[in-house]
Amino acid sequence: MSSRILSSQLPQHIGQRVALSGWLHRWRPMGAFGFAVLRDRSGLAQAVIDTPADFDGLYAESVVELCGEVVSAPQAPGGVELHHVTLTVISPAAEPPPFDLFRPSLNAQLPTLLDHAALTLRHPRQRALWQMADASMDGFRSALRGQGFTEIQTPKIVASATESGANVFTLDYFGTPAYLAQSPQFYKQTMVGVFERVFEVAPVFRAEPHATPRHLNEYVSLDAELGFIRDHHDVMAVLTGVLGAMVESIKSRAAGAVSVLGLTLPPVPETIPALHFTEALELVYKLTGEDARHEPDLAPQHERVLGEWAEREHGSAFLFVTGYPMVKRPFYTHPDSARPAYSNSFDLLFRGLELVTGGQRLHRYADYLAALDGRGLSAEAFEGYLEAFKYGMPPHGGFAIGLERWVARLAQLTNVREAALFPRDINRLTP
Amino acid sequence: MSSRILSSQLPQHIGQRVALSGWLHRWRPMGAFGFAVLRDRSGLAQAVIDTPADFDGLYAESVVELCGEVVSAPQAPGGVELHHVTLTVISPAAEPPPFDLFRPSLNAQLPTLLDHAALTLRHPRQRALWQMADASMDGFRSALRGQGFTEIQTPKIVASATESGANVFTLDYFGTPAYLAQSPQFYKQTMVGVFERVFEVAPVFRAEPHATPRHLNEYVSLDAELGFIRDHHDVMAVLTGVLGAMVESIKSRAAGAVSVLGLTLPPVPETIPALHFTEALELVYKLTGEDARHEPDLAPQHERVLGEWAEREHGSAFLFVTGYPMVKRPFYTHPDSARPAYSNSFDLLFRGLELVTGGQRLHRYADYLAALDGRGLSAEAFEGYLEAFKYGMPPHGGFAIGLERWVARLAQLTNVREAALFPRDINRLTP
Numbered sequence: 001m002s003s004r005i006l007s008s009q010l011p012q013h014i015g016q017r018v019a020l021s022g023w024l025h026r027w028r029p030m031g032a033f034g035f036a037v038l039r040d041r042s043g044l045a046q047a048v049i050d051t052p053a054d055f056d057g058l059y060a061e062s063v064v065e066l067c068g069e070v071v072s073a074p075q076a077p078g079g080v081e082l083h084h085v086t087l088t089v090i091s092p093a094a095e096p097p098p099f100d101l102f103r104p105s106l107n108a109q110l111p112t113l114l115d116h117a118a119l120t121l122r123h124p125r126q127r128a129l130w131q132m133a134d135a136s137m138d139g140f141r142s143a144l145r146g147q148g149f150t151e152i153q154t155p156k157i158v159a160s161a162t163e164s165g166a167n168v169f170t171l172d173y174f175g176t177p178a179y180l181a182q183s184p185q186f187y188k189q190t191m192v193g194v195f196e197r198v199f200e201v202a203p204v205f206r207a208e209p210h211a212t213p214r215h216l217n218e219y220v221s222l223d224a225e226l227g228f229i230r231d232h233h234d235v236m237a238v239l240t241g242v243l244g245a246m247v248e249s250i251k252s253r254a255a256g257a258v259s260v261l262g263l264t265l266p267p268v269p270e271t272i273p274a275l276h277f278t279e280a281l282e283l284v285y286k287l288t289g290e291d292a293r294h295e296p297d298l299a300p301q302h303e304r305v306l307g308e309w310a311e312r313e314h315g316s317a318f319l320f321v322t323g324y325p326m327v328k329r330p331f332y333t334h335p336d337s338a339r340p341a342y343s344n345s346f347d348l349l350f351r352g353l354e355l356v357t358g359g360q361r362l363h364r365y366a367d368y369l370a371a372l373d374g375r376g377l378s379a380e381a382f383e384g385y386l387e388a389f390k391y392g393m394p395p396h397g398g399f400a401i402g403l404e405r406w407v408a409r410l411a412q413l414t415n416v417r418e419a420a421l422f423p424r425d426i427n428r429l430t431p
Numbered sequence: 432m433s434s435r436i437l438s439s440q441l442p443q444h445i446g447q448r449v450a451l452s453g454w455l456h457r458w459r460p461m462g463a464f465g466f467a468v469l470r471d472r473s474g475l476a477q478a479v480i481d482t483p484a485d486f487d488g489l490y491a492e493s494v495v496e497l498c499g500e501v502v503s504a505p506q507a508p509g510g511v512e513l514h515h516v517t518l519t520v521i522s523p524a525a526e527p528p529p530f531d532l533f534r535p536s537l538n539a540q541l542p543t544l545l546d547h548a549a550l551t552l553r554h555p556r557q558r559a560l561w562q563m564a565d566a567s568m569d570g571f572r573s574a575l576r577g578q579g580f581t582e583i584q585t586p587k588i589v590a591s592a593t594e595s596g597a598n599v600f601t602l603d604y605f606g607t608p609a610y611l612a613q614s615p616q617f618y619k620q621t622m623v624g625v626f627e628r629v630f631e632v633a634p635v636f637r638a639e640p641h642a643t644p645r646h647l648n649e650y651v652s653l654d655a656e657l658g659f660i661r662d663h664h665d666v667m668a669v670l671t672g673v674l675g676a677m678v679e680s681i682k683s684r685a686a687g688a689v690s691v692l693g694l695t696l697p698p699v700p701e702t703i704p705a706l707h708f709t710e711a712l713e714l715v716y717k718l719t720g721e722d723a724r725h726e727p728d729l730a731p732q733h734e735r736v737l738g739e740w741a742e743r744e745h746g747s748a749f750l751f752v753t754g755y756p757m758v759k760r761p762f763y764t765h766p767d768s769a770r771p772a773y774s775n776s777f778d779l780l781f782r783g784l785e786l787v788t789g790g791q792r793l794h795r796y797a798d799y800l801a802a803l804d805g806r807g808l809s810a811e812a813f814e815g816y817l818e819a820f821k822y823g824m825p826p827h828g829g830f831a832i833g834l835e836r837w838v839a840r841l842a843q844l845t846n847v848r849e850a851a852l853f854p855r856d857i858n859r860l861t862p
Contacts, residue, residue: 004659021659023624023823041579041627061822093823094796118819121625130625134582141572148472151565153651153834155853156587156634157600157611159860169588171602171611174640174857180588180602187853190862193454194552194561196472202633203587209605220584228435228452365525384862388549391492392454392524403584422586422618426605429590431621431815 007038007045010080013070020045020082021065021090023122026102027055037102038066043256047082059093060101061119110415117422117431128257129419132250133407137201139249140222143242149224150195153202154187156180160381167207180205183400188225189361190388192396199224211426213415214353216404218424225398232344232360235397236274236320239348239356243318244268261411266317273310274320277342280306296325307352322346331371334360334397350409358399365389438469438476441511444501451476451513452496452521454553457533458486468533469497474687478513485518491532492550494522541846548853548862559688560850563681564838568632570680571653574673580655581626584633585618587611591812600638611636614831619656620792621819623827630655642857644846645784647835649855656829663775663791666828667705667751670779670787674749675699692842697748704741705751708773711737727756738783753777762802765791781840789830796820
């Protein structure tokens with residue numbers, strides 16, 4: 001017997017006898033013969049089975065080897081199928097799966113699907129969602145490495161919360177209370193002092209006690225931070241390029257996934273349209289008659305309205321809103337020197353939902369001491385972080401993209417949990 | 432003024448006026464003139480300063496711009512220096528650093544250096560250590576992506592410990608006790624059922640209460656797992672290739688770091704020498720006269736002896752020890768079918784220290800139930816994990832490399848903490 005080939009390689013082996021290995025995706029007995037569909041990491045392959053009794057008692061998802069002759073078959077998936085097949089059972093499934101994996105979509109409620117993640121994730125649609133995540137991470141890293149960024153890995157167990165908020169998980173660190181990092185913010189800024197340009201792809205932890213379709217309590221954050229910028233517009237330019245690279249990476253590395261999901265990927269404009277926060281509120285007023293011009297933040301329904309406007313007026317699925325009020329931003333935010341009540345920060349809306357937050361940070365030590373004091377925070381609690389600024393830091397800024405949210409919006413999922421492998425929420429800690 | 436260039440680009444600008452930005456690495460007043468050394472992300476540059484009074488009161492590590500004319504100067508670092516320089520202070524350091532960064536090595540004790548990580552990490556030697564880590568991660572991922580592996584990101588907050596041991600950090604998850612993942616072991620195996628070949632680069636957490644120079648309580652684990660193997664030798668072959676790719680990546684991406692550290696990187700043999708556990712103990716007996724042939728594990732001093740033997744006899748810094756007794760391996764370990772008291776597992780010793788652990792895992796559901804029962808563990812506690820095996824899993828195995836330990840051994844550091852950016856140990860939770 002020849003050694004294993006992948007189902008995607010079948011068209012190069014027409015007329016030859018080959019071995020495929022994978023999962024029994026589907027078994028369709030037709031009386032005197034049957035069709036077996038095998039799934040491997042490259043896709044699906046169909047086999048015509050002349051001795052259907054071989055499949056008696058064999059449940060779907062059993063791991064099998066099928067040896068057979070590759071025959072051109074225009075009606076079969078991939079235009080080829082296996083004939084004259086011998087079956088070897090490598091590892092039988094112990095039970096029939098609780099739902100069918102061969103149907104175009106999984107016929108079960110989301111909680112059931114999440115309970116059975118080990119099985120759910122094998123469905124071609126779920127595989128495709130993660131393949132987009134995989135390609136996105138690769139595109140993110142490659143784009144930044146190409147611009148002189150260094151990858152960092154910073155601690156997730158920390159002595160104090162990043163922000164002043166209370167949404168942190170608490171743990172016992174050898175008898176001392178400690179926290180799970182809400183973001184690598186302090187560390188990535190510190191590392192700008194070392195490498196100028198850094199990125200990190202790592203989990204972040206948010207102990208927010210609400211259950212919504214767009215929040216996870218643990219998610220993957222694609223973080224970047226860079227020094228020697230003029231202001232937040234330099235950060236926005238890097239982000240724009242990175243998003244373009246992520247979409248290109250999906251197109252080249254996960255074309256099959258895009259096809260399985262039936263998606264059209266949004267083009268990333270060379271320059272993403274941008275509105276100042278005050279302009280955004282004026283526009284919302286003009287478009288909806290809702291006067292939120294005194295509000296310090298955008299409401300989700302206003303983000304949707306703005307997203308639709310960007311799509312309509314600029315043909316862009318992406319929209320920057322810049323200059324959020326300082327009062328709504330964390331203490332390390334750099335103010336707009338011309339209008340100090342507003343910040344050099346931005347959100348990126350993707351299809352009307354916040355996808356990325358970023359901005360320029362303070363870089364002078366004295367400014368940090370003043371900002372902490374202004375918020376009633378003690379400088380001592382931030383000692384290790386402040387040291388970076390005490391010893392010279394350039395103007396810098398950065399951003400963070402939520403990986404699962406990115407994939408969920410690309411695939412127009414109604415719930416971000418579908419884009420995570422093993423989601424964590426207030427009610428779910430398993431599997 | 433021209434826009435900023437990097438110090439490494441100076442040789443391409445001889446005769447031109449350029450702007451450099453970075454940190455004031457060193458200032459040497461010589462009376463009527465002075466030498467300033469600037470550090471940026473690409474390295475160091477020297478500038479001759481005709482108006483040394485400009486530097487009065489300016490501490491080292493201040494962020495500055497130096498504009499000047501690039502002049503060939505064979506005695507200067509890089510063979511060029513700046514003349515006719517104007518200084519612009521971008522962000523002054525607020526205090527003189529507590530230790531000098533311009534000296535070849537940092538003149539302070541390790542605890543002091545770790546306390547001041549924001550500053551310590553700026554030293555060229557410390558930067559070089561992390562550049563090796565950065566290049567290693569890139570080499571690891573590229574090598575595996577090239578072989579059809581998919582990158583995964585699995586949860587770090589988990590409902591039960593991976594192993595039966597007690598070395599887990601406990602946290603409060605919305606009122607429920609939860610744990611920090613000791614490894615992605617269960618999840619990477621589950622994902623073999625989805626993508627066949629997966630890898631993850633992520634933090635792992637070990638609540639081991641001992642303080643040694645080779646252990647961290649949080650570290651970066653380079654994990655891989657692959658299906659459709661014959662046995663652990665297939666895993667060892669993939670690992671060998673990955674290690675080679677990591678060394679090559681350091682050579683190509685971090686050549687400057689290797690030079691700063693004065694290292695000679697070890698060649699990774701095409702086939703790394705391997706000893707069965709029983710052979711290893713016999714060899715230790717022969718080499719040292721110490722009879723450990725009844726022991727179920729290798730002692731650290733025996734690993735050292737074996738490492739020296741591999742170097743001497745095979746010219747290899749790497750040595751596989753295979754077939755550890757089942758009693759010393761976790762419940763998911765696959766036994767050697769010919770000698771069931773021994774396992775299809777391995778450790779990879781690098782310069783006489785365990786660097787990687789790996790092996791073949793059980794893949795049949797019934798084998799898992801028996802293995803858990805045999806160790807007095809309840810199958811219910813592992814329900815989500817066991818589902819992967821209930822529904823068909825191929826023979827598979829994998830390995831995990833500790834990133835910081837890898838860098839520490841490559842650079843022959845006496846303490847693994849130097850290879851971490853912000854190490855966590857039993858006594859250290861900051862910065």
